[in-house]
Amino acid sequence: QGNGGPISVVLAAAAPRPHLLPKVGAKLGAGRATDEELRGAIAEDVAPLVPRDDAYLMRLHASTVLRAVREMQNR
Numbered sequence: 001q002g003n004g005g006p007i008s009v010v011l012a013a014a015a016p017r018p019h020l021l022p023k024v025g026a027k028l029g030a031g032r033a034t035d036e037e038l039r040g041a042i043a044e045d046v047a048p049l050v051p052r053d054d055a056y057l058m059r060l061h062a063s064t065v066l067r068a069v070r071e072m073q074n075r
Contacts, residue, residue: 006025006029007025007026007028007029008020008025009021009024009025009028009065009069011045011046011049011061011064011065019045019046019049021041021042021045021046021065022045023041023042023044023045024038024041024042024045024065024069026041027041028069032073035066038065038066038069039062039066042061042062042065042066043058043062046058046061046062046065049061
């Protein structure tokens with residue numbers, strides 16, 4: 001379940017400056033999201049930051065964010 005407050009998720013060290021991932025934060029704030037739901041939100045937030053033909057970089061960012069989210073949820 002959500003914690004009742006806003007959740008911010010930031011992708012840092014992947015570009016010259018950190019980027020807020022608002023769709024990911026909204027999914028998490030609404031309650032426990034499935035990996036599929038989070039991957040969709042991550043893809044939407046990260047797509048503008050990654051060249052269209054760089055599927056590897058997109059998968060890398062998606063797995064990094066997803067792993068970090070799950071680690072925080074398990075604390």
